[in-house]
Amino acid sequence: MVENDFVPAGYTAQSERGKVTWRAPSNIALVKYWGKRENQIPANPSLSFTLDACNTTTSLSYEKRNGKRTDFSFELFFEGKAKDDFKPKIELFFKRTKHYLPFLKDYHFKIETSNSFPHSSGIASSASGMAALSLCLMDLEKQLDPDMGMDFMLQKASFLARLGSGSACRSIQGNLIQWGAHSGIPGSSDQYGIQYPFRVHKVFKNYHDTILLVDKGKKQVSSTMGHNLMHGHPFADNRFKQAHENISRLKPVFADGNLKEFINIVESEALTLHAMMMTSEPYFMLMKPNTLEIIHKIWEFRRESNSNLCFTLDAGANVHVLYPEFEKEKVHQFIKNELIVFCEKEQYICDRIGFGAKRLKSVSDNLYG
Template sequence: MFSANDFIPSPYSHSIETGKFQWSSPSNIALVKYWGKKDSQIPANPSVSFTLNNCKTITKLAFAKKHTSSALSVTDTFSFDLLFEGKPKEDFKPKIQQFFERVLVYLPFLKDYHFTIDTQNTFPHSSGIASSASGMAALAMNLMSLEKALNPEMTEDYFYHKASFLARLGSGSACRSVKGKMVVWGNHDNIQGSSDLFGVEFPNVVHENFKNFQDTILLVDKGEKQVSSSVGHNLMNGHPFAERRFEQAHENLDKLINVFESGNLEEFITIVESEALTLHSMMMTSIPYFILMKPNTLEIINAIWKYRNETKTPVCFTLDAGANVHVLYPENVKESVLQFIKNELVGYCQNGQYLCDEIGDGSQLLIDN
């Protein structure tokens, strides 16, 4: 088990002047929700998620070592350019600056290089799909590739654990976007290797029912959220129901361990939908309180319930901290569920937009140069 101190490197054995890497990292959808955090992006409760396959961020990191002919140090500041879909994106830079400041002790080479970070998403900009998880995971993977070039003796196990650790410091749920197919983040007594510091692949038995699970994302509202996730997490401090909620998350994770082994889809549906509604109930009962669901979110939920009751199809919903609905179902009912979505749910989506996704394998190296 790695501690934070294990990720502070010894002096590097190699040097490198220039190069570039490119990684893709997917988004993820939590089944047991993380809501509420402590200092240093530590979760108040454990969570488990499906890693997605199609909704991902692709980030290229080019780097060149800084040099000077004067006595002045060139390593006292961070130096980077940030491009989004090939164009400068100045409003993203403060978040990257903050991330670099947080992780400098773990990546001491950051001030030695000028970086060009060129990033793009496979899903439409402002589609209502949070890109912070996939974006910070992709950046962390690139930075770890550079550190591995400086320290080629690094093990693969260390590489991926530290990448998840770093991604967490950029955006908490990003630590669940490094690996696939199901990832646990947060210490839980009955899940071996689980940690508050990084995400780990779910280590227990998983029934065939949960292999190749599908996630169709219904884009109900693509506008900016009225309350950011960071603010929402902080509102769990002093929340009247917070402690019971944190206990509930542990209990539901215990239940899912058995569900994943047995393949019990009915129990899976009950837990996942309850978790989604509990997340939003925490928002509605905080001070200040807020509602991120929209009328069409509720229309979709009711339509899913009606369809499931009438057809006995094992389909359910979950929600992130927003209005969009993730429709989850096994691959063997894909054809009928997609037909139901087209016939009855697309009309509730903004401009009729939805995205088809499925469980994926995590981050992928695309360029190593």
């Protein structure tokens, strides 16, 4: 699929008003996306686990507008309260997607959104938020084009979500999602995420992710600024090459359930992400002292217990502790005994691998039963 494939030829049905609701999960990248080109195109491919408990629920109420329409019309509510400071991001998203959703100016929208995780918890909500909104808009387009297949709907939702937030394209489906063109991954694309097409050992299908909230404050550097710092970065080309190589290295790992090699690749990816930020211009140190304390504790515990837990990081101080289902009790006890003391107010979130977004029942529901 290419961009023009997502431009509708026309609509065969109408919808005057209605309401749809979707819940979309966050995701955690195993191979990191860091650096992008124009139009939200990634500089390197990435691979992520879709999560479950950390999600965004978005309801989209829509009503047909009358008269000449030259602008977008929408109101936005976050957890029940008007959120005008979010509106510029939605406006930009609508501008980027209007070519692919030509009905956008025909309706007034009421967007109501909420997160399952606490506000300012340090968990990025742009991926789950843009994924949920994109699915709501595609739900409306499916009503206008009843012949649209579900596979195409989900693929286009991923394409649209990417235009709002790059990693959001990995929050439509689950449980293991590839985004970015890679010569060894058939069907992979810079335009949207795809479900990983190769064999995945059962040990990776019920993995856990406990998120240790080291720092719940506002991010020191925005994702957009961070990605832009890769332009002209002295190590950028080698980093992009490394990402391609790590995705190739993970193919036999996922097939065979090789947890030791999984740990090596995932932790290296996390530290490389932060190394790129520490060596950019300007440079940033997004890990906190407690981030490093947790990492050393994890290494010590793994060495002494022969456990298979590991860590990964996003572009911040929080630590994602990854571990297989069969070690859940042992790792939970370790986290409670040794790690939560390094979290802000001892707060953490227990999550696990999920299987993608879900449409929720609403009063106007007549499409999916």
